[in-house]
Amino acid sequence: MVNPAHARQLGIVQMLRTRTHVPARELADRFGVTDRTIYRDITTLTSHGIPIQATPGATGGYRLAPEDPLDPLTLDSDQAMRLYVLGFLDPPTAGSTAEDRGRAAGVSSTMQEVMRRLAQRIHFDTADWYWRDEGSGHLPVLRTAMLTGTALEVTFRTEDGGQETALLKPYGVVWKAGEWHMVAARAAGPPQRYRLNLVDRLQPTDLTFAYPEGFTVSEWWTATMEDYGKGDIRVELHVTPAARAELLRLSLKSTSRVHEHDDGSVTIVLYVDRWEWLIPLVTSYGPDVTVTEPPALREAIVAQLRHALAAYDTGQAARPAPPAGLPHDDSRLRSTHGRHPGA
Structure with missing residues (x-):
């Protein structure tokens, strides 16, 4: 069944879309709730980027920001993400249809048609074989916590293979290169990102938090x-025309x-915090990407390629041990996330 609060908030957006100004009292009467509930709904919608403005005066109310009208049939990816995280695009549960959910929540037939078209046109694939993300199952709990300002007790796996439990304040969620990331802060400290596929448990608590003023995910x-991976280590890559695009x-x-060359090749200069994560990236391109600097990275790639060739040598009784110094962390994922799968 549709969450009543979600359905009401979607109905509010629809009323604001069709009117230049809607008084708060009229919204409350339309949905059978108090003015305070409408105020909370507006706060929730604006906190997720829906462009709603308050209008002053004795009959004050709300309107959509004129410079950013929200058209449900021409949603950009950011607007679609907001609706998805808010739960408006969830598929029907077993034994019910989208129409059933709409009627149960008091959504008009016009709004049901809008939701049907949204569901028909927008899809976030969280089960693709190439980018399989096991963390999407946490979204229902996470988005409820985000909307209500509820702190979560989160158990997650750490990079060293251990496990940690922490009390987190969820500020938002981001879909990036095939993975969901939760943006959250501990009781004290700045926000951090947590990959949802490394989260084993999300448990709501009875603690609430105030969203930080001026913060946007x-x-x-x-x-x-921009800051992730930046450092002082200079890496120079020569890229042939075949791998340039x-x-x-x-x-x-x-x-x-990036330095262009007359033959169509390019030289890319990077400044990184460590070069180990580049080993699987560079070797995946074979001769089309070669390292000019630093020498240590060149030597590590040569050792890795020799190790790969030895694994294919039928004369070898067993695969040789990998060369020393290769990373045993998330370097492969780090190097490939963001690449276009169909390229």
Whole structure:
């Protein structure tokens, strides 16, 4: 069944879309709730980026920001993500249809048609063989906690193979390169990102938190992604024309440099915190991507390629041990996430 609060909030957006101004009292009467409930609904919607403005005066109410009208049939990916996380695009449960859920929640036939078209046109695939993400099952609990400001007790696996339990304040969720990431903060400290497929348990608590003033997940994520992996180690890659298009689709940093050559090849200069994660990336391109600097990375790639060739040598009784110094962490995932699967 549709969550009544979600359905009411979607109905509010629909009323604001068809009117230039709707008084708060009229919204409350339409949905049979108090003015305070409408205020909380508006706060929830605006906190997730829906462009709603309050209008002053004795008959004050709300309107959609005129510079950013929300059209349900021409949603961009960011708007679609907001609706998905809010639960408006959930598939029907067994034994019910979208129409059943709409009627049970008091959603008009017009709004049901909008929801039907949304579900028909928007899909977040969390079960693809290439980018399988086991963390999507946590979304129902996570989005409820985000909307209600409820702290979560989270048990997750750490990079060293251990397990940790922490009390977290969930600020948002991001779908990036085939994975869900939760943006959350501990009781004290700045926000961090947690991969949901490393989370074993999300348990709501009876503790609530106030959303930090001025904080937006999109701005925080953009800044964090820019800083992630940056460092002082200079890496120079020579890329042939065959691999040029795909390599230039990778997310480069503000410190990266690309030099074009007359033959169609490029030289890409990166400044990274460590070069180990580049080993699986460079070797996956064979001769089309070669390392010019640093020498240690060149030597590690040569050792890795020799190790791979030895594994295919039918004269070898057993696969030889891998060369020393290769990473045993998330380097392979780090190097491939963000690449275009169909390239």
